[in-house]
Amino acid sequence: MSRALRTSIAAAAAIALLAGCSAAEPAETPASAETVTVPSNLGEVEVALLPERIAVLDNTAMETLLAFGITPVAIPTQLVSPDRFSAWVQDESIADIGTHREPDFEALAAADPDLIIGGYRFSEYTDELAAIAPTIDVAANEEHEDGYVASLREQTASLGTIFDQQDEATAIVDELDAAVEAATEAATGKSVFLGIVNGGKLDNGAERLSRMADEIGMTDVFAGEAGDIHQDSGLAPETIAQADPEWAIVLDRDAAAGAGDAQPAKQVVESNPALAGTGFVQEGRIVYLEDDFYRTEGAQAYTRAFDQIAQSLAG
Amino acid sequence: MTVRTARERRLLPALADVTALLVVASLLVGGFELSLTGLFTDPAQLEMFLISRVPRTLALIFAGIAMSVSGVVMQLITQNRFVEPTTAGTTQWAGLGMLLVLILFPEAPILLRMAFATVAAFIGTLLFLAMLRRVRTKGPLIVPLVGIMLGAIVGGVTSFLAARTDLLQSMAAWSSGGFSGIVQGFYEPLWAAALVAVVVWVMADRFTIAGLGEGIATNLGIDYRLITLIGVAGVALCSGVTSVVVGFIPFLGLVVPNVMRLVLGDDLRRSLPWIAIAGVALLLACDLIGRTIVAPMEIPASVIMGAVGAAAFLGFLLKGRQRA
Numbered sequence: 001m002s003r004a005l006r007t008s009i010a011a012a013a014a015i016a017l018l019a020g021c022s023a024a025e026p027a028e029t030p031a032s033a034e035t036v037t038v039p040s041n042l043g044e045v046e047v048a049l050l051p052e053r054i055a056v057l058d059n060t061a062m063e064t065l066l067a068f069g070i071t072p073v074a075i076p077t078q079l080v081s082p083d084r085f086s087a088w089v090q091d092e093s094i095a096d097i098g099t100h101r102e103p104d105f106e107a108l109a110a111a112d113p114d115l116i117i118g119g120y121r122f123s124e125y126t127d128e129l130a131a132i133a134p135t136i137d138v139a140a141n142e143e144h145e146d147g148y149v150a151s152l153r154e155q156t157a158s159l160g161t162i163f164d165q166q167d168e169a170t171a172i173v174d175e176l177d178a179a180v181e182a183a184t185e186a187a188t189g190k191s192v193f194l195g196i197v198n199g200g201k202l203d204n205g206a207e208r209l210s211r212m213a214d215e216i217g218m219t220d221v222f223a224g225e226a227g228d229i230h231q232d233s234g235l236a237p238e239t240i241a242q243a244d245p246e247w248a249i250v251l252d253r254d255a256a257a258g259a260g261d262a263q264p265a266k267q268v269v270e271s272n273p274a275l276a277g278t279g280f281v282q283e284g285r286i287v288y289l290e291d292d293f294y295r296t297e298g299a300q301a302y303t304r305a306f307d308q309i310a311q312s313l314a315g
Numbered sequence: 316m317t318v319r320t321a322r323e324r325r326l327l328p329a330l331a332d333v334t335a336l337l338v339v340a341s342l343l344v345g346g347f348e349l350s351l352t353g354l355f356t357d358p359a360q361l362e363m364f365l366i367s368r369v370p371r372t373l374a375l376i377f378a379g380i381a382m383s384v385s386g387v388v389m390q391l392i393t394q395n396r397f398v399e400p401t402t403a404g405t406t407q408w409a410g411l412g413m414l415l416v417l418i419l420f421p422e423a424p425i426l427l428r429m430a431f432a433t434v435a436a437f438i439g440t441l442l443f444l445a446m447l448r449r450v451r452t453k454g455p456l457i458v459p460l461v462g463i464m465l466g467a468i469v470g471g472v473t474s475f476l477a478a479r480t481d482l483l484q485s486m487a488a489w490s491s492g493g494f495s496g497i498v499q500g501f502y503e504p505l506w507a508a509a510l511v512a513v514v515v516w517v518m519a520d521r522f523t524i525a526g527l528g529e530g531i532a533t534n535l536g537i538d539y540r541l542i543t544l545i546g547v548a549g550v551a552l553c554s555g556v557t558s559v560v561v562g563f564i565p566f567l568g569l570v571v572p573n574v575m576r577l578v579l580g581d582d583l584r585r586s587l588p589w590i591a592i593a594g595v596a597l598l599l600a601c602d603l604i605g606r607t608i609v610a611p612m613e614i615p616a617s618v619i620m621g622a623v624g625a626a627a628f629l630g631f632l633l634k635g636r637q638r639a
Contacts, residue, residue, distance in 0.1 A: 078481065101478060199488025201496045204612060222611065234495025234613040236606075238367040239346025243611075254485060273366045274347075274498045277359065 038158035041119055041137040042126070047162050048134065051115035055097065055108055055133070058120040060140040060298040062088075064156050064172060065117075067300070068165045074111035076100070079121065081292035100125070108132055115162075136162075140297065148211035152176065152299040176299050179306035180215060186313035188217035191245040193280065197265035198253040202272070204235045205251050208294075212249065212305060221245040237274035247287070248280045249309070255291040287312045326578055327589060334592050337599040341372040344603060346611050366499045374494055374502035375602055375616070376595050378561055381508030381553035383594025384515055386568020387583065388546045389440075391526035393447060396576070397459035397631065399568030400436075400554045404466030406565075408439025409551075409558040410490055411473045418480050425559065429504060433555030439469065440547045456632065492562035492617025494602050507556045511549040512591055519584035522546065526581065564617050566624020567594055573631055597623075 034049040055074035056062055062085060065072065075088055077096035082089050095111040098104035100121035108116070109132045118129045119137030129135040138158045144151035153173050160169025192213055196205030204222055213220050221243040222235075252265035265288055275281050287309050293301055343349060345368060353360040386399035393403070400406045412435025416428050423431075443462055447453070450461060477483045515522065525532045525542045532539045557564065571594045579586040601623065602616035 101483075199485035201488050203488075234491075234493040234615055235611070236346050236367065236371075236495045236613065237498055238363055239611045241363065242347045272498060273500060274363065277362070 036161050038136070038138065038161055039154060040158070041123070041139060041141050041143075045136050047115065047136055049162065050164055051113075051134075051162070053112060053114045055095075055111060055113035055116045057097070057116065057118050057122040057129070058137075058139040059295055060120055060152070061117050061138065061155060061159060063296060063298045063300040064159050064169070065163075067168055067172060068159070068163050070163065073113055074108050076103075076121075079295060081295045084292060084296065103128075105129075105132065117159075140299075142211055147215065149176070149180065149215045149302060152302055156299050172299050172303075176303045176306075179303045179310065182310035183306035183313075184216040186310045187247075190218050190247050190313070191221050191243075192218045192247040192249055193221050193240055193243065193245040195240075195248055195250040195265075195269065196253055197250060197268050200254065200268060202235070202237065202240075202250075202265075202268050208251060209249055212302070216306065216309065218247070237272050241274050241278050244278050246279055247285045247313070249287045249289065251289050251293055252291060253294055285312070323578060330589065330593060330596065334596040334599070337596055337603065338372060338376070340603055341375060341599050342368050344606060345371075367497075370499045370502045371494055371497045372599075374497045374505055374561060375599050377502070377505035377508040378494075378557050378564060379567065379595035379598035380512045380591045381505070381557050382564050382567040382598070383571040383590050384508075384512045384568075384587065385550040385553045386594075387572040387587065387590050388515055388522060388550055389568070390572055391522050391583070392444070392543050392546050393458055394526060394528060395453075395455060395458040396573055397455060397569065397628070398462060399566070399572075400550060401466070401563065401565040402459045402569060402628075403440060403443050403462035404469055405436045405440045405443070405550060405554045406558055406563045407466040407469040407473065409433070409436040409554045410486075410563070411435050411439075411469055411476075412555065413489070413559060414473050414477055414482065414486060417482060417485075418476065425504065429556050429559045431555075432558050433551050436554045436558075437548060437551035439465075440551055444543070444547070490558070490562045491615050492564045492620070493605075493613065493615030494561055495606075495613045495615070497561065502560060504556050505560055508553050511553050512587075514545070515549055516584070516587050518542070518545065519587055523581060523583040526583075562615070562617060564598065565621045566628055567598060567620055569631075570624050570627045571597060573627075 035046045036049050037044050037046050053073045054065070054070060056065055056072045057076055059079055062075075062080065066085065066088075071091070072088065072094060074095040074097050076099050077089055077094075078099050080089055088094055095107045096104070097108040097111070103122070103125060105128055108129075113133045116129045116133050116135040117138070118126055118135045119139030119141075122129065123137060123139070126135060126137060138155045140148055140155050141151045142148045144154070153176065156169045156172050156176075160166045194205045194209035194213060195202050196208060197203075206220055206222055210220055210223065248269070250265045250269060255264060269275060269286060270281060280286055289305055289308070290296075290301065293305065342364070343351070347360075347363045347367065349360050349364055349368070354364055355361075382400065385405075389398045389400065389403055389405075390396050409432040412432040413428055415435070416423050416431035420427065443465055446461055446465065447458060450457060473486070474483065477486045521537055521542050524535055524537050525539055525546070529539045532542070572590050575586055575590045575593055579589060598616060598620065601619040605614035605616050605619050608614065
């Protein structure tokens with residue numbers, strides 16, 4: 001199905017929904033069999049409008065749901081940023097359904113969700129999840145034809161449709177758009193090294209971050225160079241020094257994981273003697289993404305990252 | 316003086332030449348553009364040479380010595396030529412020690428991490444030897460199997476703990492056995508491997524005799540237990556330091572001593588320097604391959620070594636079976 005057609009169906013659904021809301025039947029009785037159709041990573045899906053018991057497995061959707069004021073019945077607690085989602089993490093009534101490495105389907109079933117927002121880390125379990133409750137995968141997705149950031153917009157709109165929070169969804173997307181615009185203005189054409197710090201080692205983080213650089217027209221100095229194989233590969237600091245990019249954007253995986261050995265990325269990058277002579281270290285042109293970026297990666301996280309980039313580059 | 320065979324007269328100088336060439340290549344190949352003339356004319360090139368190339372090459376040399384010397388010492392102590400730190404569980408214990416220090420003392424300095432890794436490797440290796448004493452049939456395959464099983468159990472415990480504490484990816488990063496991140500200030504603890512190699516060489520005759528078995532060694536007036544303890548301590552120190560600085564390097568300690576034994580026999584005093592040199596050459600070669608085939612990115616030396624070593628291990632096993 002073409003994107004235009006998909007969008008128009010979504011729009012039609014949204015209009016139908018709005019029409020429904022303005023009709024005599026008020027929104028207080030969502031238990032009706034009313035459904036909406038939204039685009040998903042597995043094609044168009046029909047979802048019951050205003051589900052009440054939500055299991056959220058997709059980290060990229062969480063902040064939007066938080067903004068909608070939704071309290072889920074089940075989350076993968078260990079994958080959730082404990083500070084940003086302290087209300088959820090500390091809520092004893094929200095079931096912990098384990099991680100994608102060790103999912104606890106029984107706990108998920110016991111939470112009795114009306115809707116499971118799956119996908120992302122849990123995309124390989126879609127069948128198991130669907131056996132428990134209706135499951136959608138509207139996760140932000142690099143495979144999206146217009147890229148990751150576009151999929152964030154689409155995801156936000158879809159969630160807005162399902163939870164009848166179109167205004168809030170539009171506001172989230174507007175902020176993202178504004179941040180993209182500001183970052184693009186500041187960054188287009190600048191060369192950048194996309195780094196990831198993991199286990200105290202600095203490596204190429206292109207797979208995770210190139211979507212960000214691409215969106216705002218930055219040039220990754222290692223673009224297309226074996227991509228991101230950061231777990232069993234390496235990138236020598238001298239190679240980064242040779243490339244000598246104008247900027248560096250660094251994701252701190254150690255801080256994100258709350259790793260006990262967290263050598264803050266700042267220390268790893270700025271105390272490395274081989275990098276001392278590079279422009280980005282000498283001029284301090286390094287953007288360290290938020291500590292929990294690795295866990296969120298949603299529309300709001302990207303908005304804040306683009307804001308950070310715009311401010312750093314303007315300053 | 317021992318009589319040198321014609322094969323040795325040809326092979327050993329060739330090995331020395333190849334190693335020297337590999338050292339030079341390691342000093343000249345890399346992501347930063349360096350040239351021989353540039354080293355003398357361009358201060359930036361000389362600086363990067365000293366910050367990056369020299370430390371990396373030294374790290375490779377010391378790690379090569381550490382793993383090959385550890386391998387031969389363990390093979391003598393256990394009287395089994397398939398034993399080395401990764402098949403006896405020693406490195407897995409070192410990994411457990413490292414993980415424990417990360418969980419218990421997250422801000423621990425590198426020396427404390429090494430101490431934990433070394434102590435864990437020491438305890439684990441003694442446990443392996445104690446288990447071997449209880450195994451009745453010590454066939455050439457049983458001994459490494461016991462070690463591999465023990466190592467798998469310890470590795471499993473480590474992975475479980477890492478998963479529980481969300482350190483799994485971090486652990487994968489530091490245990491992946493790569494030299495790409497080595498720069499000045501990161502490799503220095505590996506000098507300990509050189510120290511261990513010297514101690515082993517000084518005591519080489521005693522290790523050779525210990526390699527004849529506890530009964531013969533004791534009859535010849537050797538304190539077998541003391542020699543074993545010193546050997547295990549040296550192996551633990553080598554494994555602990557190497558694990559912390561560069562990660563796990565599999566099979567090196569197995570392949571090199573076995574190949575060199577075919578050439579030089581069992582006299583450790585004579586063969587140890589050549590075992591160390593061959594270990595250095597093999598590790599340098601693996602690292603250079605990893606450094607160049609996906610440049611500017613790198614494949615860790617341990618991955619290349621794992622492929623080469625696993626094939627060699629199988630080869631030795633099958634050959635051993637035919638003889639048995």
